[in-house]
Amino acid sequence: MSEKSKYVGVLGCGTMGVGIAIVSARAGFNTIVIDTQQSALDQAAAFADKFFAKSVKKGKMSAQQKDEIMGEKLTWSMNYDALDKCSFVIEAVFEDLEVKQKVFSQANESCPKETIFATNTSTLSITSIAAGSGRPEQVIGMHFCLPAQVMKLVEVTRGLQTSDDTFNRTVEFGETLGQVLVNTKERPGFILNHFIVAFNNDCIRAYENGLASVEDIDKAVKHGLGYPMGPFELLDYIGMDTQLRVSLALFNQIHDHSFYPPPLVKRMVDAGFLGRKTGRGFYKYGESGMFGT
Numbered sequence: 001m002s003e004k005s006k007y008v009g010v011l012g013c014g015t016m017g018v019g020i021a022i023v024s025a026r027a028g029f030n031t032i033v034i035d036t037q038q039s040a041l042d043q044a045a046a047f048a049d050k051f052f053a054k055s056v057k058k059g060k061m062s063a064q065q066k067d068e069i070m071g072e073k074l075t076w077s078m079n080y081d082a083l084d085k086c087s088f089v090i091e092a093v094f095e096d097l098e099v100k101q102k103v104f105s106q107a108n109e110s111c112p113k114e115t116i117f118a119t120n121t122s123t124l125s126i127t128s129i130a131a132g133s134g135r136p137e138q139v140i141g142m143h144f145c146l147p148a149q150v151m152k153l154v155e156v157t158r159g160l161q162t163s164d165d166t167f168n169r170t171v172e173f174g175e176t177l178g179q180v181l182v183n184t185k186e187r188p189g190f191i192l193n194h195f196i197v198a199f200n201n202d203c204i205r206a207y208e209n210g211l212a213s214v215e216d217i218d219k220a221v222k223h224g225l226g227y228p229m230g231p232f233e234l235l236d237y238i239g240m241d242t243q244l245r246v247s248l249a250l251f252n253q254i255h256d257h258s259f260y261p262p263p264l265v266k267r268m269v270d271a272g273f274l275g276r277k278t279g280r281g282f283y284k285y286g287e288s289g290m291f292g293t
């Protein structure tokens with residue numbers, strides 16, 4: 001791999017962006033993380049430091065490797081000009097078409113002409129995002145799963161104008177990151193959200209209808225279906241605000257009622273019970289006990 005292709009940009013360092021930045025830096029790429037909020041950059045840097053400290057403790061990397069990643073490989077900036085050496089830019093900003101078009105248009109000004117722009121969108125059209133980029137043939141979907149630093153799957157999706165060269169370089173890049181890639185058509189929800197959003201909404205409806213407690217539905221799904229996490233544990237990671245947004249986005253495109261968010265989702269958002277990020281969702285964090293059972 002050439003020196004130039006060793007730089008990766010990550011736009012947005014919220015829940016997904018920080019995980020993607022960890023994956024990139026861990027795979028040896030110089031990773032430039034851009035966000036519009038200094039507080040988001042500070043939080044992400046602290047999260048990455050804690051994550052790599054745990055990796056050292058578990059014997060997955062040496063303390064020296066961690067110091068090299070945190071001291072040299074990962075850099076944090078609010079300035080898009082810092083992307084000037086990147087061969088790949090992955091955006092993980094808000095799920096909003098205008099915002100995504102804007103960040104790619106800004107990156108287009110700062111990046112070399114061969115740079116590929118990958119979007120982590122869950123529900124938007126790759127073709128529509130590409131329309132604002134100034135280089136639509138070099139825009140592609142790379143949908144990482146939550147938490148990106150742990151989950152291996154990446155769904156790779158071509159827009160209408162994505163070139164073969166972009167697709168091939170993306171597959172090579174994704175494999176270098178150590179991820180497992182699947183190829184999906186440009187359809188709302190791709191593969192994973194098509195199943196999981198409807199499934200999670202079904203579980204919430206079952207709980208609302210009094211079928212069983214949050215804890216018992218989680219137990220049943222884990223021990224009966226072999227899922228690593230129960231739906232409510234997963235929802236607390238995803239965030240109820242995200243569940244609401246993604247459910248509505250899919251329902252408005254697919255018009256299938258299984259995607260429609262049950263009333264409890266909106267009530268929990270209104271109450272600020274978003275999940276782990278607010279300390280309370282279906283479960284409480286920092287203390288034991290469950291909400292609503």
Ligand SMILES: NC(=O)c1ccc[n+]([C@@H]2O[C@H](COP(=O)([O-])OP(=O)(O)OC[C@H]3O[C@@H](n4cnc5c(N)ncnc54)[C@H](O)[C@@H]3O)[C@@H](O)[C@H]2O)c1
Nearest residue numbers: 012013014015016017035036040092093094095121122146
């Ligand atoms: N949360 C999930 O479960 C999940 C899973 C897979 C994919 N996704 C997708 O990943 C993307 C990000 O989701 P998230 O949950 O990490 O969001 P988030 O709200 O946690 O983070 C978004 C970050 O983007 C930053 N940002 C906003 N505008 C920006 C700009 N112009 N330039 C740079 N940074 C900017 C924000 O400050 C924030 O830190 C979305 O497209 C979402 O659909 C989310």
